[in-house]
Amino acid sequence: MTDKLSQSADKVLDHYTLFRQPEYAAMFEKKKTEFEYGHSDEEVARVSEWTKSEEYKAKNFAREAVVINPTKACQPIGAMFAAQGFEGTLPFVHGSQGCVAYYRTHLTRHFKEPNSAVSSSMTEDAAVFGGLNNMIDGLANAYSLYKPKMIAVMTTCMAEVIGDDLQGFIANAKNKESVPADFPVPYAHTPAFVGSHIVGYDNMIKGILSNFWGTSENFDTPKTEQINLIPGFDGFAVGNNRELKRIAGEFGLKLQILSDVSDNFDTPMDGEYRMYDGGTTIEETKEALHAKATISMQEYNTTQTLQFCKEKGQEVAKFNYPMGVTATDELLLKLAELSGKPVPASLKLERGRLVDAIADSHTHMHGKRFAVYGDPDFCLGMTKFLLELGAEPVHILSTSGSKKWEKQVQKVLDGSPFGKSGVAYGGKDLWHLRSLIFTDKVDYIIGNSYGKYLERDTKVPLIRLTYPIFDRHHHHRYPTWGYQGALNVLVRILDRIFEDIDANTNIVGQTDYSFDLIR
């Protein structure tokens, strides 16, 4: 033991410095050699290299059962997100209680905001006898304590496996006066073993709309000039929903967002904790039935909901996380078509500024190869934007992606000469993507925080543009949709590219001739 301590009050060493000190290095070495009984360094190095090979990739892609680092969560978190976009709405998750702790944690870590939801806390006895009593007591408690305007009920897989009937249970609870008879308690069955969080989102939106719109077909509803818009599960919802509202304002059209989390997930710090804030009101939700059309920003988040809107006599339109110039053009043209109002000059000006920015920077993106992963709609939107920038999307992967989705991506790729090396991988995970990147290298990865492990292993820089982003702060407050959003995305990509060039040209006297001041 040396007498000099590494830690000090003057300069407190954090974990990333402390454990690199010699006393810790020696301790780690001793632990490894004396107690861990691990494999030899040579063997580890050999296997490490093997995991990067074509042979390994073939084995990896032959997997049929195990899923490793998927890009999907389960239905209830999507349902919870959907419910939290309605005014004063408390999500009530019927089933085991640990699930809710997980969903709240996950959303909180991304948005850096409180996230409120309750559980019916079912345990072993409920597994045997069903969770009716948990529903009855749970609704009464939630209503008394948290004074919601609406309670949206969804299920964990436990409640689904034992077959609890939400409709019956809620009716029963109302009979027992857990909540007033006219208090809105929409619901959705959200089994975790079907689909993923985006299906849960769809189920909950449909559940809420069904609650207020009635479930029978009704083609005679008088239609207003209003256009509904469903954003889908979107980590950038705070920025994006506000941008959509701004765009609607420019247009002068009545755009009603159905499930708007932008205020609920971005409350101010002014000394008052708001358990609920903003969101689509119940009146607006009811009124939305009479809208002439409903637009979905994310097709795969709204399959059933859009069908439901169609049955209600509404015109429907669907997009795939529209990002970039032409995708925004299409969105605006659709708004123009539905509203009969021309695209306003102010937005045309924004478009011109975006195109100008792309032209200013295009040299740095042209021909750069990208891997993109995330939800199906995000992947489609991102791929389209990259093609527009002259970049080449190479590996496009979504664990929630279907065969239909693969074809859709292929169609987007086929529309551009920059898409010729692109392949879509539906139902695959980030361990597949690791093999793809090692065997067919790209310049950049676009994804979420989980991609940092890919970045570490493959040394390919990661750009975080989709949920969840845990290890960078506040990006979700900036839009990625609309021309302004596209500009943000462009800057994020460019910054990473420039940082990467700088990091690769900064060795004094060796590589720094290219450490250019002007790029």
Place this chain on the structure above:
Amino acid sequence: MSLSENTTVDVKNLVNEVLEAYPEKSRKRRAKHLNVLEAEAKDCGVKSNVKSIPGVMTIRGCAYAGSKGVVWGPIKDMIHISHGPVGCGYYSWSGRRNYYIGDTGVDSWGTMHFTSDFQEKDIVFGGDKKLHKVIEEINELFPLVNGISIQSECPIGLIGDDIEAVARAKSAEIGKPVIPVRCEGFRGVSQSLGHHIANDAIRDWVFEKTEPKAGFVSTPYDVTIIGDYNIGGDAWSSRILLEEIGLRVIAQWSGDGTMAELENTPKAKVNLIHCYRSMNYIARHMEEKFNIPWMEYNFFGPSQIAESLRKIAALFDDKIKENAEKVIARYQPMVDAVIAKYKPRLDGKKVMIYVGGLRPRHVVDAYHDLGMEIIGTGYEFAHNDDYQRTPHYVKEGTLIYDDVTAFELEKFVEAMRPDLVASGIKEKYVFQKMGLPFRQMHSWDYSGPYHGYDGFAIFARDMDLAINNPVWGVMKAPF
């Protein structure tokens, strides 16, 4: 909700006021979990380890979280299968900062998420066949894996799968331990039963089925660290002290731990337990079965560290006792400097704690070392023995809350106006919005380690930066 202006708080009255909001049935139940600590009390006078009330926003998790998330997940050279639907493993993926050293994906898997991703057909026809295939694929793609655990999610126990049979068959086939863990989330009332089930699985599937490594040579100074998950490197900043006093740490349970360390643990002379709540079961078992004594210790803050080092050393010979004194003396100047720097900035500041495991009591003296005062504390998933150990740390008049609901905690904090709230991620932003400094005391707010002398310096710095940041001063708009 915003902070009240009251300066004096009648805590007993506050509890009654807060309970008023509940429907009668729940009010009666919750009343038993809230109390104000009385003088000379033997325990905290609260009921614990019973079911959470539905619909109240409990902060608790589930048995799966206790097993996969806490006990098993950190064992780095094994692959832990989240067996069932995709979510549980997804949400718990890399969530707990259990630091480890290893080549992830090659000889370590701590920050990866493996799941059998159950689909409807697996629920209807059972998932055992799929589990066979999952284990085969894992062993083929990760040949250096030293063991596999099957972490059951809710559906497994409900659909009647026989994961034990699969584990036995596959273990024989691949020649490595395969450990089935019945930690379905609906079992028990919190994480706590998951810890117990995970401990029992080690007992039945590691101790009963494996042997200590051939060639392992014991010494009279062999100890283990039990119940340290190496969050932000806690076990490392603890281990270094034990080694410095001349002991040999033959196993870490389970932060930065390995299968071999589990297997060799019965060779220890004494098991040292940090988180009593999550791992006392296995320590008691080893005491019974292998005659290994165990001792609780506390490496939060210099007072407790010194006391613990002396207590640990007392179990060994004079050489170790002398070493303990030398180590305490060696770190004392650094400790003094930390206290001299931070205590004036933190003295008299009031703290309310709400976390799980050992921390609602174990961290108390670390705050005291900095001159801070605990005015409320409570556990997510404690048992009565935890509440019996608590009065040793906190003083008369402290508000005690068991399995507190979000509603209660908000009301208590609002009325009692501490200078710092020390709780978890789900609570963090609620209290920050109220304008209250906050530190996450599960993940150390992405800082740490907090254990050991090296950790104390970080702890002190972190409490200071939370409380004395200028942001709180600009909260109110001047217009």
